[in-house]
Amino acid sequence: MVKTMKLIVRAPAKVNLGLDVASFRKDRLIEWDMVMTSVSLNDYVQIETQDSSNNIEVHSNNGFLPEDSRNLAYKAARLFLQEASLNQSVRIEIDKHIPIAAGLGGGSADAAAVLRGLNEIFKTNYSLKKLAKIGIKIDSDVPFCVYSRTSRVSGKGEVVVPLNRLPKMWLILAKPGISVSTPRILHQISGKALEHPKIDNIVNGIQNSDYNQIAKNLGNSLESITTQNYPQIFTLEQRMRKYGADGSLMSGSGPTVFGMAKTHSRAQRVYNSLSGFCSEVYLTQPLNIENP
Ligand code: ATP
Numbered sequence: 001m002v003k004t005m006k007l008i009v010r011a012p013a014k015v016n017l018g019l020d021v022a023s024f025r026k027d028r029l030i031e032w033d034m035v036m037t038s039v040s041l042n043d044y045v046q047i048e049t050q051d052s053s054n055n056i057e058v059h060s061n062n063g064f065l066p067e068d069s070r071n072l073a074y075k076a077a078r079l080f081l082q083e084a085s086l087n088q089s090v091r092i093e094i095d096k097h098i099p100i101a102a103g104l105g106g107g108s109a110d111a112a113a114v115l116r117g118l119n120e121i122f123k124t125n126y127s128l129k130k131l132a133k134i135g136i137k138i139d140s141d142v143p144f145c146v147y148s149r150t151s152r153v154s155g156k157g158e159v160v161v162p163l164n165r166l167p168k169m170w171l172i173l174a175k176p177g178i179s180v181s182t183p184r185i186l187h188q189i190s191g192k193a194l195e196h197p198k199i200d201n202i203v204n205g206i207q208n209s210d211y212n213q214i215a216k217n218l219g220n221s222l223e224s225i226t227t228q229n230y231p232q233i234f235t236l237e238q239r240m241r242k243y244g245a246d247g248s249l250m251s252g253s254g255p256t257v258f259g260m261a262k263t264h265s266r267a268q269r270v271y272n273s274l275s276g277f278c279s280e281v282y283l284t285q286p287l288n289i290e291n292p
Helices: 072-083 106-121 128-135 142-147 182-187 199-207 211-217 223-229 232-242 264-275
Strands: 006-024 030-050 056-060 089-095 151-155 159-162 170-175 247-250 257-261 280-284
Touching: 006 106, 006 142, 006 170, 006 199, 030 106, 030 170, 030 199, 030 280, 056 072, 072 089, 072 106, 072 128, 089 106, 106 128, 106 142, 128 142, 142 151, 142 159, 170 232, 170 264, 199 211, 211 247, 211 257, 223 232, 223 247, 232 247, 232 257, 232 264, 257 264, 264 280
Parallel strands: 056 089
Antiparallel strands: 006 030, 030 089, 030 151, 151 159, 170 257, 170 280, 247 257
16 A cells, blocks of 8 residues: 555646648548647646545536546546556546636646656556557547647547647637537538648648748648637637737637737737637647747
């Protein structure tokens, strides 16, 4: 029995700089090709071992989150303990800051934080690759969140190829007052002519530290579907550009929109222009940026 331990792990939100539905089958098996980065907006996940056996408890400060086995943090704990053959009890407390069902991967971030945290608490010494392999059983974004580095992510989410650090930039996130169910959006893909953003161009922009090339190639295959239901997403994107963002895009299946700005003053201007217009606005930076 390990003595009772407590750990607080950061769980950063993700943003899709590019999201391509590379292939789609009728049974809804999707092959993704995405560029993702983690940003400075995060939940805090407290993990505590307990003096009993075989029990997982999840609590959070957000009344909308399930606290049972539907919570992705719970699933992560269960899979980790099974994998490591540990007959332990853990209590997880999620201090939620990432908006829920927003396209920012908050649930996956919490799950990845639990995997990393339990690995540390129980000194299991699993590699990130091994944790990502456990993570793909939970959700397609979890392997990326285990690494939390700017990456190209493909397959069902299990192929994570780290890229260079991003050039210095700010990302302004704005979430309209609606929640979008990812499965519902994915149900609507079938039979739609989707746009295919040029993921290679975004990747080259990152590898060459070319801010403008990244900004002008932002693209998301799911945008046309989500905006059909929620046209206010387009309005937000346009507003971001009007007030100085060099590029703007919906993240994931939405509805959060992000804008890119090179300087803090420009980012602040975009942030201010949205603050009275949209209830949830965040001024963030990618976690992996070049030092100035
Ligand atoms: P993605 O972009 O990966 O689809 P998202 O940001 O759109 O994610 P999440 O915030 O991860 O969506 O939540 C999606 C669903 O998952 C919600 O219905 C929520 O109830 C459920 N969920 C389960 N566990 C969590 C968690 N720890 N945090 C947030 N949502 C969770």
